[in-house]
Amino acid sequence: MIRLENIGKQNGRQIVFIEASAALQKGEKVGLVGPNGAGKTTLFRMIIGEEQPDEGQVSVDRGVTIGYFSQDVGDMGGLSAVAEVMEGAGPVSAVAAEMRELEHAMGDPERADEMDRIIERYGELQHRFEELDGYALDGRAREVLDGLGFSQEMMDGDVSKLSGGWKMRVALARILLMRPDVMLLDEPSNHLDLESLIWLEKFLKDYDGALLMTSHDREFMNRIVNKIIEIDAGALTSYSGNYEFYQEQRALADKQLQAQFERQQAMLAKEIAFIERFKARASHAAQVQSRVKKLDKIDRVEPPKRRQTVAFEFQPAPRCGEDVATLKGIHKSYGSRSIYSGLDFQIRRRERWCVMGVNGAGKSTLLKLVAGASEPDEGSVARGPSVKMGYFAQHAMELLDGERTVFQTLEDNFPQAGQAALRALAGCFGFSGDEIEKKCRVLSGGEKARLVMALMLFDPPNLLVLDEPTNHLDITTKQMLIEALSQYEGTMLFVSHDRHFLAALSNRVLELTPDGIHTYGGGYTEYVARTGQEAPGLRG
Structure with a gap:
């Protein structure tokens, strides 16, 4: 249906594609992956004709209708x-x-x-x-x-x-209602809560057209796609299977390539040593010349590119008492709408509570109450005397000083830390090279979220209150954060719509329902097993 043949594309000084080829066939559901800035959006724009390749061609079969959802929804x-x-x-x-x-x-x-x-x-x-x-x-x-x-x-x-997030949903709904022959979806899982995400997952599974999509939600992609197209160093490589299978294949291919590279390097070293040793001897001149010609003709194996992000290791969080936070008899309303009426809830040391509930159930309100960002109308919120809290909310990103660079922001917050430690911290959260000199006002949503997270975790609190911490984060950064938080020894209370994040980090579930709260021992995986549903309030 859609073919990209030997595409070449340059944006300014950046080479995006070099002789890249791929195809999207009828009924295929394809995940498009690659690091930020690799050219995923450029590829979408070339398919719909908004941009042209510098070389090669993009061809779409006659009569094929295309629906394109992008993050730029317009007026x-x-x-x-x-x-x-x-x-x-x-x-x-x-x-x-x-x-x-x-x-x-x-x-x-x-x-x-x-x-x-x-x-x-x-x-x-x-x-x-x-x-x-x-x-x-x-x-x-x-x-x-x-x-x-x-x-x-x-x-x-x-x-x-x-709001902007709801307008995104309207723009997405337009494409879904259109039911074109091909859907191009650029990050459709952004701005969706867990219920909407699961509904969209089912819709796209049942959709009989072709699909090409990007997503930072690995679970969402795993359940929908049957093929992956990877953009890497200007090339397009196709893998059959879902995202998890692609990761396994990619790791295997890298391992094989590394072994091939090392074998060739050993062979080259041997040949070069022979040439160096005998080049001055007339008796070996023919052999030396033969080996020089042989080396000139060899196709050099490039080593695999290193994709792994730098691991972040927590300093130990200061120890606190057993009772971290206690909410008693909480009443909270917004106007005529009652959110809580007599809520009692206790958080104890090293518990990791994920908070579930339908839209408007009061998930963010609960986090604000625990964090002290909101006061109850009645009742009390008490935090333990030695509790040191870190609170991540979406508005935290708006508090960054736009005129300060990433590195200056880190220095402002940690004046006692050495430059090497702060550069290492920046690298862990995806700011390498010149990126640490970017001013905060030009950072994307994902970059701002990473910077706020770095500020919060460098000198770790013993209570983390996280409201949608994975919004805007790409799959690699999410994985780094999950691995870091798995080692964290403090207490957590969080809301997330990322099922991989929920399953990996929770050991308790608090479900907010119209008839009060329900608590579950065990984490999100056990919650799903016991309730038979991945999110509360799902419409069957």
């Missing part, structure tokens, strides 16, 4: 969320839009003399709308929005009033 306004979604549904949306115009015209007294023509045209459109199954479209649009977490009120409200 939205003037329509309800459901109307905005229907706008993307191909020919039927154009018919619906003209019908709406004619409905307004019918009520306009100044156009009374055109009424016969308007009514006739409206009848034609109505017939066409029925042919295109338009009356079911509104229902289908609402079904998709419901799956992505919208309430009826939000569906019918002005889309311009929604």
